Amino acid sequence: MIKAQKITIYEVAREAGVSRQTVSRVINNRPDVAIETRERVLQIIDRLEYRPSAIARSLSQRRSYNFGVLTAGLKYFGPSTTLSGITGMSEELGYGLLLKELSSFDATNIKPILAWFIDHQVDGIIWAAPEVGSNRDWIKDVIDEIHVPIVFLTTHRRNDISIVTIDNYSGGTMATEHLLSLGRKHIGHIAGPLDWWESRQRHLGWQDILLSAGIKPEPYMFTEGNWSSKSGKIAFNQLLSSYSKMDAIFVGNDQMALSVLQTACEEGIRIPDDLAVIGFDNIPEAEFFCPSLTTIFQNQHELGLIAVQVLVRQVEERKLENRIAEPMYLAIQPELVIRRSTISVNGERR
Amino acid sequence: MIKAQKITIYEVAREAGVSRQTVSRVINNRPDVAIETRERVLQIIDRLEYRPSAIARSLSQRRSYNFGVLTAGLKYFGPSTTLSGITGMSEELGYGLLLKELSSFDATNIKPILAWFIDHQVDGIIWAAPEVGSNRDWIKDVIDEIHVPIVFLTTHRRNDISIVTIDNYSGGTMATEHLLSLGRKHIGHIAGPLDWWESRQRHLGWQDILLSAGIKPEPYMFTEGNWSSKSGKIAFNQLLSSYSKMDAIFVGNDQMALSVLQTACEEGIRIPDDLAVIGFDNIPEAEFFCPSLTTIFQNQHELGLIAVQVLVRQVEERKLENRIAEPMYLAIQPELVIRRSTISVNGERR
DNA sequence: GTGAAAGCGCTAACAT
DNA sequence: ATGTTAGCGCTTTCAC
Numbered sequence: 240m241i242k243a244q245k246i247t248i249y250e251v252a253r254e255a256g257v258s259r260q261t262v263s264r265v266i267n268n269r270p271d272v273a274i275e276t277r278e279r280v281l282q283i284i285d286r287l288e289y290r291p292s293a294i295a296r297s298l299s300q301r302r303s304y305n306f307g308v309l310t311a312g313l314k315y316f317g318p319s320t321t322l323s324g325i326t327g328m329s330e331e332l333g334y335g336l337l338l339k340e341l342s343s344f345d346a347t348n349i350k351p352i353l354a355w356f357i358d359h360q361v362d363g364i365i366w367a368a369p370e371v372g373s374n375r376d377w378i379k380d381v382i383d384e385i386h387v388p389i390v391f392l393t394t395h396r397r398n399d400i401s402i403v404t405i406d407n408y409s410g411g412t413m414a415t416e417h418l419l420s421l422g423r424k425h426i427g428h429i430a431g432p433l434d435w436w437e438s439r440q441r442h443l444g445w446q447d448i449l450l451s452a453g454i455k456p457e458p459y460m461f462t463e464g465n466w467s468s469k470s471g472k473i474a475f476n477q478l479l480s481s482y483s484k485m486d487a488i489f490v491g492n493d494q495m496a497l498s499v500l501q502t503a504c505e506e507g508i509r510i511p512d513d514l515a516v517i518g519f520d521n522i523p524e525a526e527f528f529c530p531s532l533t534t535i536f537q538n539q540h541e542l543g544l545i546a547v548q549v550l551v552r553q554v555e556e557r558k559l560e561n562r563i564a565e566p567m568y569l570a571i572q573p574e575l576v577i578r579r580s581t582i583s584v585n586g587e588r589r
Numbered sequence: 590m591i592k593a594q595k596i597t598i599y600e601v602a603r604e605a606g607v608s609r610q611t612v613s614r615v616i617n618n619r620p621d622v623a624i625e626t627r628e629r630v631l632q633i634i635d636r637l638e639y640r641p642s643a644i645a646r647s648l649s650q651r652r653s654y655n656f657g658v659l660t661a662g663l664k665y666f667g668p669s670t671t672l673s674g675i676t677g678m679s680e681e682l683g684y685g686l687l688l689k690e691l692s693s694f695d696a697t698n699i700k701p702i703l704a705w706f707i708d709h710q711v712d713g714i715i716w717a718a719p720e721v722g723s724n725r726d727w728i729k730d731v732i733d734e735i736h737v738p739i740v741f742l743t744t745h746r747r748n749d750i751s752i753v754t755i756d757n758y759s760g761g762t763m764a765t766e767h768l769l770s771l772g773r774k775h776i777g778h779i780a781g782p783l784d785w786w787e788s789r790q791r792h793l794g795w796q797d798i799l800l801s802a803g804i805k806p807e808p809y810m811f812t813e814g815n816w817s818s819k820s821g822k823i824a825f826n827q828l829l830s831s832y833s834k835m836d837a838i839f840v841g842n843d844q845m846a847l848s849v850l851q852t853a854c855e856e857g858i859r860i861p862d863d864l865a866v867i868g869f870d871n872i873p874e875a876e877f878f879c880p881s882l883t884t885i886f887q888n889q890h891e892l893g894l895i896a897v898q899v900l901v902r903q904v905e906e907r908k909l910e911n912r913i914a915e916p917m918y919l920a921i922q923p924e925l926v927i928r929r930s931t932i933s934v935n936g937e938r939r
Numbered sequence: 940g941t942g943a944a945a946g947c948g949c950t951a952a953c954a955t
Numbered sequence: 956a957t958g959t960t961a962g963c964g965c966t967t968t969c970a971c
């Protein structure tokens with residue numbers, strides 16, 4: 240198999256004694272071919288190990304059956320898990336993937352990427368890079384000129400584009416409510432970088448729940464990390480001195496929560512007795528921290544799956560009914576996963 | 590920008606009053622165009638917001654400037670880190686990426702993937718899925734028929750294909766030597782799944798070093814996990830009972846080592862005093878385990894970078910000199926990273 | 940049901 | 956330095 244792409248539709252046609260169109264009909268499963276002709280052509284194709292050129296098909300058909308995917312921070316659990324969902328569902332639905340990765344999260348020079356996708360005739364685009372700083376400002380400039388469906392992941396709600404996202408605000412409220420429900424009154428927060436939309440949402444959730452519990456969130460009650468464990472360590476030390484009454488903490492992701500556990504372990508802070516800790520993400524390792532980490536599970540794999548499904552729907556709709564599909568909005572709810580970092584084996588209470 | 594791919598080279602040519610060939614020369618930066626003609630054409634291109642079709646170029650030029658990448662287990666740190674290296678270097682060297690992910694590590698039905706890449710006229714292929722079981726058996730069947738350079742990652746040495754890999758055997762010896770150098774005599778091992786080439790290499794390294802230290806590695810001294818923390822937990826419990834004199838342990842990856850630390854923490858096993866622990870990978874979290882984890886660092890990002898460089902060299906060579914480049918072999922050395930899980934703050938000794 | 944002609948948008952090869 | 960011709964390999968009309 241897999242010869243040097245030498246034999247073309249023409250050879251098959253000649254060998255089968257039919258025209259190239261007939262061969263084309265066969266390989267595209269068109270109904271209007273006599274059953275015996277089809278059989279014969281199929282056999283020749285098999286014998287010659289003919290494989291149609293996807294490039295030529297794209298050119299004449301004006302579509303590639305490929306999607307463009309833009310991601311960022313692939314070495315992190317979230318983005319790569321989402322990408323894994325995207326590859327799986329694309330494969331299942333018969334689309335290929337052109338991949339680009341942003342060199343940094345806050346890169347704003349995205350037009351070349353968009354252009355590259357378009358140049359390659361992608362049928363649709365999945366924008367899986369996170370919303371950071373002003374890296375979404377370009378949308379309004381080009382959204383009207385782009386004739387290819389785009390699905391954006393993890394971004395604030397708006398009506399002019401299709402969005403599949405995780406409800407980060409709700410994740411923030413769930414985390415904070417859980418800590419309150421344990422009877423804790425002094426709930427600190429280590430946020431992710433606040434120029435990230437996701438961080439801001441989680442932070443807002445924390446704020447609002449505290450407020451509705453009659454607690455005023457003050458600046459000394461939270462600090463900002465950059466997602467890394469190291470930054471979490473620094474942030475935690477800061478909080479420890481600025482908010483000494485703290486008896487619970489909501490950490491913006493599991494990596495930063497890990498370093499909270501490490502510091503606690505080193506300093507003799509008992510968890511959860513002295514301090515209840517909740518993270519965010521539910522990375523596979525979280526269950527095996529010591530103690531195991533209570534956290535908010537966000538299903539980033541499903542995020543990828545759904546993104547593709549939505550995109551395919553938009554593509555097919557545009558093709559069949561020849562009209563631009565309505566933008567869709569879809570938010571996945573995160574889930575609370577309770578482990579030992581908030582509830583000790585013998586139940587709660589210091 | 591980014592119009593509906595409507596204007597073609599033909600419009601530009603007409604507008605500029607030249608032939609399409611001249612426009613083609615301009616967009617391909619050929620030298621043989623009068624400077625003023627070039628200027629004029631460039632202006633028209635700019636004004637019309639013309640963008641050449643990558644598809645049409647691929648068809649007539651018989652190359653796409655794209656690589657096919659096959660990965661597997663994207664949600665894991667290693668594969669996604671390698672992919673990140675691949676995206677970065679490809680971008681830098683001017684190649685795009687078609688991505689496929691194996692639905693399971695040991696999938697053997699890879700011909701359709703190979704075929705898909707070829708159908709899309711990729712200039713080269715990076716086979717970044719790990720070697721598991723017999724999932725490399727296909728190579729011998731097709732290697733002669735494929736006219737596209739392929740670089741394989743993480744696989745055993747052979748001379749008929751290009752390989753970029755990490756020296757896993759050496760990683761295994763380094764880990765075991767480190768434990769011996771601490772004065773430990775009873776060194777257990779939790780291996781990754783032994784149908785993985787990488788696991789077997791690490792395991793062999795452990796075996797050989799023990800032998801050369803006059804210790805006979807016996808079956809009760811090691812168990813097999815499947816990389817997951819959960820499997821590591823089970824494996825560790827097993828070892829604990831089968832090898833009670835164990836005073837050090839080499840764990841096949843950091844995730845499984847994490848659960849060793851958790852169990853130790855729960856059972857009151859003091860680390861490193863009672864048990865020295867070394868992992869493999871150096872995931873970013875390892876430094877923040879409690880205690881921080883000594884481990885073998887394998888630079889999987891660099892693996893990706895180098896893979897692309899090697900592939901590009903093969904592609905260019907084949908194109909320029911019109912001959913098939915010699916297969917290359919390249920092994921990256923891992924590095925020992927010493928932390929608190931093998932050396933306590935006050936130095937070693939129980 | 941099948942085929943002929945005319946592209947899809949670009950470039951290689953050969954003129955001039 | 957520039958243009959002409961003939962493809963690249965397939966599909967879309969539109970005939971028959």
